[in-house]
Amino acid sequence: MQFMLLFSxxxxxxxxxxxxxxxxxxxxKITRELVQTVLARKPKMCSFLEWRDLKVVYKRYASLYFCCxxxxxxxxxxxxxxxxxxxxxxxxxFGSVCELDIIFNFEKAYFILDEFLLGGEAQETSKKxxxxxxxxxxxxxxPRHEYFNVPVY
Amino acid sequence: MPAPIRLRELIRxxxxxxxxxxxREMIQKECAAIRSSFREEDNTYRCRNVAKLLYMHMLxxxxxxxxxxCLKLIASQKFTDKRIGYLGAMLLLDExxxxxxxxxxxIKNDLNHSTQYVQGLALCTLGCMGSSExxxxxxxxxxxxxxxxxxxxxxxxxxxxxxxxxxVPELMEMFLPATKNLLxxxxxxxxxxxxxxLTEMCERSPDMLAHFRKxxxxxxxxxxxxxMSGYSPEHDVSGISDPFLQVRILRLLRILGKSDxxxxxxMNDILAQVATNTETSKNVGNAILYETxxxxxxxxxxxxxxxxxxxxxxxxxxxxxKNIRYVALTSLLKTVQTDHNAVQRHRSTIVDCLKDLxxxxxxxxxxxxxxxxxxxxxxxxxxxxxxFLDSCDxxxxxxxxxxxxxxxxxxxxxxxWHIDTIMRVLTTAGSYVxxxxxxxxxxxxxxxxxxxxxxxxxxxxxxxxDISQQPLVQVASWCIGEYGDLLVSGQxxxxxxxxxxxxEVLDVLEGLLVSNLSTPVTRGYSLTAIMKLSTRFSGxxxxxxxxxxxxxxIDVELQQRAVEYNALFKKYDHMRPALLxxxxxxxxxxxxxxxxxxxxxxxxxxxxxxxxxxxxxxxxANQANDLLDLLxxxxxxxxxxxxxxxxxxxxxxxLLDLLxxxxxxxxxxxxxxxSSQPPFLLxxxxxxxxxxxxxxxxxxxxxxxxxxxxxxxxxxxxxxPNPNIAVITIHASNSTEADMTDFVFQxxxxxxxxxxLLSPSSNVVPALNQxxxxxxxxxxxxxxxxxxxxxxxxxxxxxxxxxxxxxxxxLHGKQQSI
Numbered sequence: 001m002q003f004m005l006l007f008s009x010x011x012x013x014x015x016x017x018x019x020x021x022x023x024x025x026x027x028x029k030i031t032r033e034l035v036q037t038v039l040a041r042k043p044k045m046c047s048f049l050e051w052r053d054l055k056v057v058y059k060r061y062a063s064l065y066f067c068c069x070x071x072x073x074x075x076x077x078x079x080x081x082x083x084x085x086x087x088x089x090x091x092x093x094f095g096s097v098c099e100l101d102i103i104f105n106f107e108k109a110y111f112i113l114d115e116f117l118l119g120g121e122a123q124e125t126s127k128k129x130x131x132x133x134x135x136x137x138x139x140x141x142x143p144r145h146e147y148f149n150v151p152v153y
Numbered sequence: 154m155p156a157p158i159r160l161r162e163l164i165r166x167x168x169x170x171x172x173x174x175x176x177r178e179m180i181q182k183e184c185a186a187i188r189s190s191f192r193e194e195d196n197t198y199r200c201r202n203v204a205k206l207l208y209m210h211m212l213x214x215x216x217x218x219x220x221x222x223c224l225k226l227i228a229s230q231k232f233t234d235k236r237i238g239y240l241g242a243m244l245l246l247d248e249x250x251x252x253x254x255x256x257x258x259x260i261k262n263d264l265n266h267s268t269q270y271v272q273g274l275a276l277c278t279l280g281c282m283g284s285s286e287x288x289x290x291x292x293x294x295x296x297x298x299x300x301x302x303x304x305x306x307x308x309x310x311x312x313x314x315x316x317x318x319x320x321v322p323e324l325m326e327m328f329l330p331a332t333k334n335l336l337x338x339x340x341x342x343x344x345x346x347x348x349x350x351l352t353e354m355c356e357r358s359p360d361m362l363a364h365f366r367k368x369x370x371x372x373x374x375x376x377x378x379x380x381m382s383g384y385s386p387e388h389d390v391s392g393i394s395d396p397f398l399q400v401r402i403l404r405l406l407r408i409l410g411k412s413d414x415x416x417x418x419x420m421n422d423i424l425a426q427v428a429t430n431t432e433t434s435k436n437v438g439n440a441i442l443y444e445t446x447x448x449x450x451x452x453x454x455x456x457x458x459x460x461x462x463x464x465x466x467x468x469x470x471x472x473x474x475k476n477i478r479y480v481a482l483t484s485l486l487k488t489v490q491t492d493h494n495a496v497q498r499h500r501s502t503i504v505d506c507l508k509d510l511x512x513x514x515x516x517x518x519x520x521x522x523x524x525x526x527x528x529x530x531x532x533x534x535x536x537x538x539x540x541f542l543d544s545c546d547x548x549x550x551x552x553x554x555x556x557x558x559x560x561x562x563x564x565x566x567x568x569x570w571h572i573d574t575i576m577r578v579l580t581t582a583g584s585y586v587x588x589x590x591x592x593x594x595x596x597x598x599x600x601x602x603x604x605x606x607x608x609x610x611x612x613x614x615x616x617x618x619d620i621s622q623q624p625l626v627q628v629a630s631w632c633i634g635e636y637g638d639l640l641v642s643g644q645x646x647x648x649x650x651x652x653x654x655x656x657e658v659l660d661v662l663e664g665l666l667v668s669n670l671s672t673p674v675t676r677g678y679s680l681t682a683i684m685k686l687s688t689r690f691s692g693x694x695x696x697x698x699x700x701x702x703x704x705x706x707i708d709v710e711l712q713q714r715a716v717e718y719n720a721l722f723k724k725y726d727h728m729r730p731a732l733l734x735x736x737x738x739x740x741x742x743x744x745x746x747x748x749x750x751x752x753x754x755x756x757x758x759x760x761x762x763x764x765x766x767x768x769x770x771x772x773x774a775n776q777a778n779d780l781l782d783l784l785x786x787x788x789x790x791x792x793x794x795x796x797x798x799x800x801x802x803x804x805x806x807x808l809l810d811l812l813x814x815x816x817x818x819x820x821x822x823x824x825x826x827x828s829s830q831p832p833f834l835l836x837x838x839x840x841x842x843x844x845x846x847x848x849x850x851x852x853x854x855x856x857x858x859x860x861x862x863x864x865x866x867x868x869x870x871x872x873x874p875n876p877n878i879a880v881i882t883i884h885a886s887n888s889t890e891a892d893m894t895d896f897v898f899q900x901x902x903x904x905x906x907x908x909x910l911l912s913p914s915s916n917v918v919p920a921l922n923q924x925x926x927x928x929x930x931x932x933x934x935x936x937x938x939x940x941x942x943x944x945x946x947x948x949x950x951x952x953x954x955x956x957x958x959x960x961x962x963x964l965h966g967k968q969q970s971i
Contacts, residue, residue, distance in 0.1 A: 013211055019281060021248050028213070045511045046475035075447075076480060077440030078400045081390065104164055106211065107204060110240055115273075118312040119280040121349050124342040125397045126387045133305065137270045140232040 001079070001120035002054060002069045003030075004113075006102065009063050011035045014102050015109055019120035038067055048076050059083050063099050086116060089130055111137070157190055158183075160204045167212070180214050191222055199226060200234050203241050210244060220245050220252050227259045235263070235271060239278045248284035257287050264294040269305055272298070276306070280313035288317040292324050299331040304340040311335070311346035315353045325354055325361070336371050341388055341395055344375065348401045355408050366409050369416045373423045376402045380430060391435045403427070403444040410452030417453040424449055428461055439469070439477050443484070450488050463488065463495040470502040475511055482506060482517035489524045500525050504534070507541045512548075515541075519549060523556040531564040535574060543581050550585035554578050558590055568601045569647060572608050580615050583622025591627050596739045598632060607647040609636040614651065616661055621670045627678045630665060633658060634682025635736060638689035655690045659683065663699060677710055684718045688733040697722055731912050858942060858957050862889035863918065865898070865942070867959075879932045886925040887918040893946040893953075898928055901941045907933035918946065 006015035013035075018027060037051060038058050049056050051069070057079040058067040066083045070076070087097070089112050094101040102109050115130050115137075117123065124130050158166075163183060170176035187202045203222050210216035223245060226238025246253045256278075263275035276298065279291060295317060298310035318325045328350070335347035355362040379394045379402075388395035406424075410417040427445050432438040442465055449462040466488075469481030485503070489496045503525065506518035519541065526534045535557065542553045557578050565571035575594055579586065598608050612629035620626055633640065637658055643650035665671050665679040680703060687696045700722065703715035721729050858865040863885065870880040887893050896916045902908045913928035932938060940959045945952065 013213075016211065016244075021282065021284075023247065023249065042510075044475075046479045046513060048476060048479055049513055073404075075400055075404070075440060075444050077436055077443050077476065078397065080476070081396060081437050081440060085390075103168075104161055106208065107160075107237065107240060111236065114240075114277050114281075118277055118309055118346075119316045121312055121315065121346070122397050123308050123312055123346055125345050125395050126341060128387055129342060133270070133273075137232075137236070137273075140268065140270055141236070142231050142233050 002071065005031060005034065005067045007035050007065050008099060011039060014064060014099065015106060017113060034067065038065055047080060057083070061087050082122060085127065086113065088127060089116060092131055093134065157186060157198050157202055160201060160208065163205050164208060180209050184209065188218060200237050204237050207241055207244055216245055224255050227256060232271065235274055239274045243278055243282055248282065253284060254286060257290050261291060261294060264291065264298065269303060272306055273309055276309040276313045280316040283316060283320065285320045288320045292317050292327060296327055296331055299328065304338065304343045308342040308346040311343065311350045315350050318353055318357065322357055325358060336368060336375065341398055345398045345401055348405050352405045352408060362408065366413065366416055369406065369409055369419050372402050372406055373420055376423055380427060390437050392432055393437055393441065396437045396441055399441050400444045403448050407448035407451050412453065414453050421454060421458060425458060425461065428465060436474070443480050446484055459492060460495055463492060467499040467502065470499060470506065475514065478506060479514050479517065482514060482521055486517060486521050486524070489521060497525055500530065504537045507537060512546065515545065516549065519553060523560060526560045526564060528564045531560065531566060535560065539577050542578065547585065550582045551587055554582050554586045555590070558593065568604050569607065572598065572601060572604050576611050576615065579622065579625040579628065583625035586624040591624050594628050595631050599736050600738050605636045606639040606645040608632060609640045610645045610651060613640055613653065620665060620668055623672050623675050626665060626671065626675050630662060630679040630682040633662065634685035637686045641690070655692050659686070659695055673708055673710060676708065677714060680711055680714050685733045688730050731914055734912065857959050860955065863887055863893065863944065877933060881930040881932060883928050883930065884925045885918050886922050887920055888922050890920050891949045892920045893918040893948050896926055896946040899943040900930060902932065903939060906938060
């Protein structure tokens with residue numbers, strides 16, 4: 001996978017994970033164009049499209065679009081499963097996840113993603129193990145009382 | 154200094170902004186606060202500030218001033234700081250800036266941290282955005298972690314290694330020892346990432362590939378266990394055990410089995426098993442089947458397995474899920490070359506996909522349909538494709554039209570069908586047809602001699618309906634110019650001939666000239682067509698008027714043509730019939746495009762084209778294209794021939810090879826090519842008039858051939874000013890009761906002479922001496938001329954051919970008899 005973008009139906013970016021080195025300007029350009037292209041798709045169309053020299057796999061969950069750019073040799077159908085697995089992880093972690101959860105806890109969404117994918121490939125295929133790792137890592141976060149009632153961030 | 158506001162607080166505040174300006178203001182205020190907080194080197198709140206900065210960065214605002222802060226967070230001892238710090242590094246830093254190198258040491262330390270989650274953070278960051286330098290520095294650490302027994306770290310190290318290899322391929326060797334027992338792991342995470350690592354290594358190095366082939370049995374075993382094992386809740390997805398791992402293994406098997414018989418055989422059974430046993434009701438099962446099909450098609454699988462694979466794709470095509478259909482079409486497109494017959498079986502399903510609503514599916518179905526067209530299914534397929542052409546989006550029309558032309562050219566069952574198909578494309582998608590199709594179509598039409606009347610009639614009718622589609626208009630006006638006489642005389646056999654008068658035809662053509670819809674190129678076509686009709690129609694005055702009007706046209710191209718045609722009417726009227734004769738059958742070229750036509754001609758007659766051309770004759774490419782626009786792709790060579798009276802010996806030699814390239818001496822059919830080069834031709838003519846009234850004919854005329862009712866007389870003149878050129882005019886007459894049609898006169902002379910044959914006045918020798926065909930031969934350096942002549946014509950339906958030789962003709966004034 002080259003990158004993953006999450007954006008709302010109004011085109012607002014909620015998460016961006018890049019696995020290829022690109023300048024900020026390029027990332028912005030790609031994001032803008034791809035968001036436009038995907039939002040222009042009609043609901044009955046298939047989840048795959050060719051964009052530049054990449055294959056783009058996208059799926060809409062409620063008000064959020066999950067969009068991945070994969071390479072020529074990658075399997076589109078399994079990418080759909082990867083997207084679905086990520087949504088399931090978010091759902092389990094936040095308890096019936098909605099877009100607001102991701103907006104207000106974007107850093108956690110990133111942490112979960114980083115436990116599931118690494119360098120664009122899946123590192124753990126067991127849902128249970130990913131969630132367990134996140135749980136443990138969360139426990140490591142310095143508890144609030146160390147900051148005298150000052151919350152972590 | 155009050156504590157900086159909390160992250161969630163900031164998010165909430167920013168979301169209340171009602172306008173972009175309001176949001177910007179809030180952001181700027183907060184950024185200023187954050188900046189001063191950074192300046193104070195506040196450890197407590199650094200984490201919070203960076204988190205806020207990351208949020209604002211996601212909204213699109215600049216956040217580069219936070220980069221160093223991320224580094225400080227990474228260096229902190231607190232896990233919370235590290236977590237945000239690494240996240241910030243991945244979002245804000247990139248390898249173009251030197252700042253990122255400062256991370257290297259921190260990452261190194263963290264890779265050796267006592268807490269595995271810290272090590273995990275470091276591995277993740279390195280594996281996601283590590284630059285080549287960082288990878289070089291830290292590869293050793295990664296390699297160490299690849300050998301650890303901690304599966305949590307091992308799986309991350311494997312993917313980190315993949316990234317290192319991608320960035321610095323030379324380091325691949327270093328990871329080889331660690332891969333030794335990667336596949337003996339029970340942990341699925343490690344297995345999955347190991348397979349990814351092995352795949353990467355095999356893709357990059359043929360040596361590695363050969364080395365890892367021995368893992369095939371092990372991979373097959375793992376895959377088998379996955380399929381056969383019972384329900385495993387941890388890895389289950391809709392009843393399938395760890396589909397991610399299955400797909401990855403299948404992909405590695407594909408790479409290992411490619412072009413290797415033994416490996417392919419070893420995986421044959423498991424592939425068949427997966428292909429038949431996988432549940433297809435959900436996407437996840439189909440994902441595995443898809444990967445299996447790709448593997449089967451790529452390795453050296455036995456034919457039974459291949460048929461199985463194609464049938465799976467066939468079933469995919471019938472699936473309700475669009476994604477599955479899309480994937481099937483893509484795969485079929487890849488396999489259609491190698492397994493053509495198997496794919497043919499699914500042709501009707503593929504053709505149905507042309508009607509799908511999804512653009513990507515339609516495009517693939519179209520490409521696949523064209524790949525499946527053959528001689529047997531051409532009629533049916535073309536019907537579907539033409540229907541598709543009618544209704545598809547504009548973005549497809551050009552490709553579809555080109556595809557239709559190509560397929561029609563290859564497999565047309567009859568000429569009439571071919572012409573009809575072209576007509577259909579031109580009338581429905583005429584404006585999308587590629588420019589280079591026009592010369593191709595003209596060539597095709599010219600070569601379908603028996604269809605001329607039908608074609609011109611249909612094109613005329615199409616023009617009456619619609620003159621907006623330029624390619625259609627161009628082809629139509631060219632045809633009307635060529636075959637207008639057939640149109641007016643109502644000779645059509647194929648369908649009901651229409652009644653149209655010469656004036657009506659000229660109305661249409663003149664209409665094209667003045668219409669706003671016509672491009673300059675189209676206007677050029679129609680003006681030339683009008684001009685050609687001056688030899689085919691009886692009412693010449695009207696044409697003369699049109700031509701003279703355009704002599705002062707603003708369009709330089711039109712003006713030039715009009716002026717030249719005008720000159721043709723005035724000074725060279727006797728040449729007009731010869732110049733505006735019917736086009737000959739054109740050489741068929743393999744590819745389309747006018748430039749190719751020039752080149753092939755150039756190749757077949759290289760010496761004819763190469764000789765030193767006077768500057769006007771060397772056509773720059775665009776002028777040559779122009780030429781072809783006018784002619785519709787005629788042989789260029791005869792043109793050059795006629796303007797160059799002096800030819801170097803080598804060219805002459807080729808010209809004289811009667812047994813060789815006959816197209817040079819006397820084109821197989823009359824070549825009215827000169828009309829395309831009016832300036833050069835007329836220049837050439839004015840300097841060396843061919844028809845010399847001067848009674849230089851000290852040589853009396855003679856009969857060169859008299860047999861079977863065909864008599865050919867030679868009359869001689871001397872060309873002025875060059876006395877070395879003898880001009881022989883042949884007069885062919887026919888005393889039988891039937892016309893001799895398709896009359897072609899060819900001549901060859903010994904190598905010491907040079908011969909130039911100009912266009913004949915006609916190729917029909919009318920019966921009963923009602924008229925004669927004249928043709929001019931120019932001979933250079935005539936002394937005692939011996940000429941071998943070859944005659945071909947059609948008489949009373951059967952072709953006749955004859956060879957004859959003239960005795961030595963003393964062309965220096967002495968009388969000779971045969």
